[in-house]
Amino acid sequence: MLDELPIPLDRSAPEPLSVQVADALRAAATGGVLRVSDRLPSSRALAQRLGVSRAVVSTAYDQLHAEGWIAGRRGSGTYLRTAPAAAPPRTAPGAGAVPETGLLDLRPGAPCTDAVDPAAWRRAWRAAGDLPAAARKDRAGEPEFRVTVAEHLLRHRGLVAEPASVLATAGTSAAVAELAAALLRPGDTVAFEDPGYQRAVGAFRAAGVRVLPVPVDDDGLRVDLIPPGVRAVYCTPAHQFPLGARMPAARRVALIEYARAAGVFVIEDDYDGELRYDTAPLPLLAAMAPDVVVHLGTTSKILTTTLGVGWLVARPDITDAVLAHRADTGTGPSLSGQRVLSEFARHGDLARHLRRLRRVVPPRRALVVDALVARGLPVLGDDAGSHVVVQLPDAAAERTAVAAAHERGVLVNGLADNHLGEPHRFGVAIGYTAPSTAELATAVPIAADCLA
Numbered sequence: 001m002l003d004e005l006p007i008p009l010d011r012s013a014p015e016p017l018s019v020q021v022a023d024a025l026r027a028a029a030t031g032g033v034l035r036v037s038d039r040l041p042s043s044r045a046l047a048q049r050l051g052v053s054r055a056v057v058s059t060a061y062d063q064l065h066a067e068g069w070i071a072g073r074r075g076s077g078t079y080l081r082t083a084p085a086a087a088p089p090r091t092a093p094g095a096g097a098v099p100e101t102g103l104l105d106l107r108p109g110a111p112c113t114d115a116v117d118p119a120a121w122r123r124a125w126r127a128a129g130d131l132p133a134a135a136r137k138d139r140a141g142e143p144e145f146r147v148t149v150a151e152h153l154l155r156h157r158g159l160v161a162e163p164a165s166v167l168a169t170a171g172t173s174a175a176v177a178e179l180a181a182a183l184l185r186p187g188d189t190v191a192f193e194d195p196g197y198q199r200a201v202g203a204f205r206a207a208g209v210r211v212l213p214v215p216v217d218d219d220g221l222r223v224d225l226i227p228p229g230v231r232a233v234y235c236t237p238a239h240q241f242p243l244g245a246r247m248p249a250a251r252r253v254a255l256i257e258y259a260r261a262a263g264v265f266v267i268e269d270d271y272d273g274e275l276r277y278d279t280a281p282l283p284l285l286a287a288m289a290p291d292v293v294v295h296l297g298t299t300s301k302i303l304t305t306t307l308g309v310g311w312l313v314a315r316p317d318i319t320d321a322v323l324a325h326r327a328d329t330g331t332g333p334s335l336s337g338q339r340v341l342s343e344f345a346r347h348g349d350l351a352r353h354l355r356r357l358r359r360v361v362p363p364r365r366a367l368v369v370d371a372l373v374a375r376g377l378p379v380l381g382d383d384a385g386s387h388v389v390v391q392l393p394d395a396a397a398e399r400t401a402v403a404a405a406h407e408r409g410v411l412v413n414g415l416a417d418n419h420l421g422e423p424h425r426f427g428v429a430i431g432y433t434a435p436s437t438a439e440l441a442t443a444v445p446i447a448a449d450c451l452a
């Protein structure tokens with residue numbers, strides 16, 4: 001049988017014949033055609049059969065020998081020494097988390113990528129590609145990127161931050177994971193908005209940190225209900241996720257006073273703070289109290305979740321701890337995304353893009369809000385960001401609405417998905433940045449029907 005081993009050779013292919021022979025034998029071993037201890041033809045016999053020189057087969061055998069696939073050589077013959085475990089069967093379509101196709105997706109999370117100017121985007125990637133490959137990674141982020149972020153924060157978030165206090169991150173959730181690993185110990189507790197952003201919960205939990213739910217009201221996190229003994233507090237003051245309220249000044253002051261008195265740090269997740277369509281944003285928590293606030297920003301809401309780029313601004317002992325963690329674990333944000341963002345910002349494309357978002361998104365938001373309000377539905381959330389919430393009376397109404405919308409081909413997110421503890425706020429979140437206006441025009445009336 002081994003004399004008939006399938007070894008197809010393509011003499012016009014760029015790969016040398018010896019590589020093709022080795023590939024075919026490796027494939028025979030991984031595919032189970034060859035088994036451990038099977039003897040291979042001698043190099044002379046195989047060369048003859050394939051019509052190639054003996055050197056071609058010897059080179060292939062030498063390679064497989066060096067890789068540990070075959071053993072035994074001249075004289076005693078060559079046999080297969082290793083066969084890998086069979087690959088697990090592929091998951092059958094329909095099983096597991098197969099993406100749902102053909103449905104109109106109104107779940108919040110994805111940004112308005114159709115507002116990204118393709119020419120500007122291409123320019124940024126080209127310019128980033130023109131930069132020489134860096135020999136080492138700067139674990140704090142590229143100096144150019146840190147200056148870009150400091151400028152962005154000043155212009156768009158009113159925060160005066162020295163580039164030295166800015167670290168590049170791989171996004172908010174990655175930054176939360178780093179803060180948990182660098183500053184907290186397994187078993188430590190953090191206070192977390194409930195409902196809130198479950199990926200950040202997951203990031204804490206992965207580090208062994210216990211996440212304690214703190215209810216939110218119309219002013220955001222209930223500072224008076226933070227349990228004793230926590231080491232940190234996580235919140236989204238510019239636009240509470242998912243309910244959409246902005247934390248007013250008095251609550252901010254209360255939170256900062258609490259943090260100073262208790263000696264804890266506050267993580268300010270400013271995930272979509274650039275997207276405010278009515279009034280100017282309030283000062284960031286980080287601007288009010290850089291001594292206790294770790295500010296996190298991301299490109300996930302303003303550009304694309306796929307760039308994997310964000311930033312962290314904090315006092316020196318915190319940035320040092322994150323850097324030490326990165327050095328210990330050999331981790332750190334990728335350079336390419338930082339370079340793309342720096343280049344996108346360099347000639348004003350980022351600022352133009354943000355202006356464009358503030359022009360393009362409000363009509364989509366209005367389309368959604370108008371359709372919901374016309375059905376008499378209670379819509380929550382400031383004129384900001386990329387989603388709204390329709391409040392429902394109870395868990396059963398929420399489940400029914402989500403299932404009915406799904407049945408009719410529209411995906412919405414139930415607030416149950418955003419709770420840490422027993423759900424106490426009911427409703428669905430509807431995103432309006434990722435779908436086109438035409439998709440919204442089709443999907444929103446269906447969602448409104450199911451909610452009404």
Ligand SMILES: Cc1ncc(COP(=O)(O)O)c(C=O)c1O
Nearest residue numbers: 109171172173197241271298300
């Ligand atoms: C509350 C909140 N924070 C942060 C993010 C973005 O996280 P990342 O930068 O990890 O993509 C999102 C995205 O949906 C979010 O909803």
